[in-house]
Amino acid sequence: MEIYRAHVLCCGGTGCTSSGSAQIIARFEEKIKEAGLDKEVKVVRTGCFGLCEAGPVVIVYPEGTFYSRVKVENVDEIVSEHLLKGRPVQHLVYTDHATQEQDASKSLDEIGFYKHQKRIALRNCGVIDPENIDEYLAFDGYKALEKALTKMTREEVIDEILKSGLRGRGGGGFPTGLKWKFTYNSPGPVKYVACNADEGDPGAFMDRSVLEGDPHSVLEAMAIAGYAIGANEGYIYVRAEYPIAVKRLEVAIKQAHEYGLLGENIFDSGFSFDIKIRLGAGAFVCGEETALMRSIEGKRGEPIPRPPFPAVKGLFAKPTMLNNVETYANVPQIILHGSEWFSSIGTEKSKGTKVFALGGKINNTGLVEVPMGTTLRTIIYDIGGGCPNGKKFKAVQTGGPSGGCLPAELLDTPVDYDNLIAAGSMMGSGGMIVMDEDNCMVDIARFFLEFTVDESCGKCTPCRVGTRRMLEILNRIVEGKGEMEDLDKLEELAKNIKATALCGLGQTAPNPVLSTLKFFRNEYIAHIRDHKCPAHHCKALLEYVIDPEKCRGCTACARACPGGAIEGKLKEAHHIDPAKCLKCGQCIEKCKFGAISRK
Amino acid sequence: MPDKKEKFEQLAKVIEELKDQPGALMPVMQHAQNIFGCVSLDVQKAIAEGLGVTLSEVYGVATFYSQFKLKPAGKYVISVCLGTACYVKGSQKILDKLSEELKIPVGDTTDDGLFTLNATRCLGACGLAPVMTINEEVYGRLTPDAIPGILAKYTE
Numbered sequence: 243m244e245i246y247r248a249h250v251l252c253c254g255g256t257g258c259t260s261s262g263s264a265q266i267i268a269r270f271e272e273k274i275k276e277a278g279l280d281k282e283v284k285v286v287r288t289g290c291f292g293l294c295e296a297g298p299v300v301i302v303y304p305e306g307t308f309y310s311r312v313k314v315e316n317v318d319e320i321v322s323e324h325l326l327k328g329r330p331v332q333h334l335v336y337t338d339h340a341t342q343e344q345d346a347s348k349s350l351d352e353i354g355f356y357k358h359q360k361r362i363a364l365r366n367c368g369v370i371d372p373e374n375i376d377e378y379l380a381f382d383g384y385k386a387l388e389k390a391l392t393k394m395t396r397e398e399v400i401d402e403i404l405k406s407g408l409r410g411r412g413g414g415g416f417p418t419g420l421k422w423k424f425t426y427n428s429p430g431p432v433k434y435v436a437c438n439a440d441e442g443d444p445g446a447f448m449d450r451s452v453l454e455g456d457p458h459s460v461l462e463a464m465a466i467a468g469y470a471i472g473a474n475e476g477y478i479y480v481r482a483e484y485p486i487a488v489k490r491l492e493v494a495i496k497q498a499h500e501y502g503l504l505g506e507n508i509f510d511s512g513f514s515f516d517i518k519i520r521l522g523a524g525a526f527v528c529g530e531e532t533a534l535m536r537s538i539e540g541k542r543g544e545p546i547p548r549p550p551f552p553a554v555k556g557l558f559a560k561p562t563m564l565n566n567v568e569t570y571a572n573v574p575q576i577i578l579h580g581s582e583w584f585s586s587i588g589t590e591k592s593k594g595t596k597v598f599a600l601g602g603k604i605n606n607t608g609l610v611e612v613p614m615g616t617t618l619r620t621i622i623y624d625i626g627g628g629c630p631n632g633k634k635f636k637a638v639q640t641g642g643p644s645g646g647c648l649p650a651e652l653l654d655t656p657v658d659y660d661n662l663i664a665a666g667s668m669m670g671s672g673g674m675i676v677m678d679e680d681n682c683m684v685d686i687a688r689f690f691l692e693f694t695v696d697e698s699c700g701k702c703t704p705c706r707v708g709t710r711r712m713l714e715i716l717n718r719i720v721e722g723k724g725e726m727e728d729l730d731k732l733e734e735l736a737k738n739i740k741a742t743a744l745c746g747l748g749q750t751a752p753n754p755v756l757s758t759l760k761f762f763r764n765e766y767i768a769h770i771r772d773h774k775c776p777a778h779h780c781k782a783l784l785e786y787v788i789d790p791e792k793c794r795g796c797t798a799c800a801r802a803c804p805g806g807a808i809e810g811k812l813k814e815a816h817h818i819d820p821a822k823c824l825k826c827g828q829c830i831e832k833c834k835f836g837a838i839s840r841k
Numbered sequence: 842m843p844d845k846k847e848k849f850e851q852l853a854k855v856i857e858e859l860k861d862q863p864g865a866l867m868p869v870m871q872h873a874q875n876i877f878g879c880v881s882l883d884v885q886k887a888i889a890e891g892l893g894v895t896l897s898e899v900y901g902v903a904t905f906y907s908q909f910k911l912k913p914a915g916k917y918v919i920s921v922c923l924g925t926a927c928y929v930k931g932s933q934k935i936l937d938k939l940s941e942e943l944k945i946p947v948g949d950t951t952d953d954g955l956f957t958l959n960a961t962r963c964l965g966a967c968g969l970a971p972v973m974t975i976n977e978e979v980y981g982r983l984t985p986d987a988i989p990g991i992l993a994k995y996t997e
Contacts, residue, residue, distance in 0.1 A: 444924030525907065601967035607926070
């Protein structure tokens, strides 16, 4: 193996690729060659570093200098200054949001965003080249599989997972070891292992990052699971919307076969295992386990009632064990380091770490992995850097369309499965969307209902019809046509849908409405009774007004107005005719004097 | 560009290759959509015959999943992300602006067959919110003002 004096790590995750990291990598390779450094400096395309906000991200080792928002034009300077002369390019170094520091000597672990994190599932993301199995092997890759196959019985493997306290990271939080045990106990010569990579929660992208940054960890875990439950075949059901993840999985499966880590007689143990990829086709309900299995079978992805549970009768009517990507990513570490190590992290009932996708109105958008029990405040402020532009925090949404919105009073809640449910939300797959004072909570509830109405498969009535009725009520409210008894109707519908819907999608669909009704009821009341949207978001309830004191009569707003609603003479205060106003907001953007406001 | 007959021959090959694996219908339809750009009724009939399943089963799958198109899409498919992170950062305004510029409602294709405008589920590029894609090209941190300039690149 060749030894290099420096490594340039460039993020090749979806976020950074979308902002041009492929061109940056190509430019680095070209410039490094031109400078005659190609024997000394290696360029590595890694998976996601997590701090997507700062993307495209480049890290230069051995110093660990963290460059952010790198452009192709900056590459020449980094090569000539840093790589050739050893002087980090100060003005491109990442600026810490909290401290406003731009310190080239600070390594990744010392930056506020990473300081509070503990990476187990994401341990290799942003560290290794995901398309090179040798790099995974160098980081103890496939050692857990070797240990399981050569030193442990099937029962011992299941016992280790059980004792670790690992719970399903896809949302439900069911004890993973129990699932393994149930499938192990199911009789039958043919069983399947399946991986749920149909990450559908809007705003959650941790599974994609694991697949893009460390695909072998999932393959290794599936093989371990196959050994434990007695399956020789595995399926990964992945969203077609994740082309980079699909490609890296294909590469990884091929390489694992070449190294004999998948296929016949792995590690001479007599155990054989193979993995196939199946692409989703854009249906949120396919994240539900029974629907997912129908979809792999090539059918409409409609859920079926349980029991029978998949552990008894799943894919192709055979016992099937389904876990999600992040759950699998924890498995090799548990086997290698033991259940005691894993269960020492986290809270009493939620062990280990959880990855959250921080998004929305937050400074450091990206992926963070923290021990269970970390408070929302630590995640949002210490790691996420709080809301941008000095805006006031209003709520954090967890659990996607199945979860709820939690207000500022609950920021000190330690995050784990049980606390989030007690607070009226849920863990879900780990999306965490921050909202500030400009977001209308009624509109957010409406947004999620629109999503579930759209994605309801239509099989059961409570979900198909019930969620639509709720959406109609919410639409009325944001248009200012709501009535006070609508709130009772919403609550009653919500209660009935939760109790009677067939699958998880319907049973949790009312949660965004219930949680906003609980914590932000005053916003609903303001819409209904006062015909006002406190966040000045809902168009129908908005009024644009010009402050005659501030208006200089420059006519910029009148010229921008597409509806011809603004009248006034040059150098005299203007006026908006509410009957003609389209509420497009273009006048506000054009006004240089801050004279126009929403009311 | 291959003519229709060649495309059906391609499809027949795909069916031959995949028909013995369990659950072949969806992979076959995904290939078919890549070949034809959509799974129109004649394509569905060919698949049903080739796999020995009923047309209603194929149609059921085609209409269940949002990925499958029954009509061909425009040359450039614009997909605006309406995931939560993009939505709270104003992607609805981006979508409205596109609809206004292209003079088509969401889900429709322009008369010249150049653009199809779609609203899409989370693309997972939340760090760049609000985000849209035009075919494979990704545009992030968008503002409504940037839309006409971006569209101009494709109409020239």
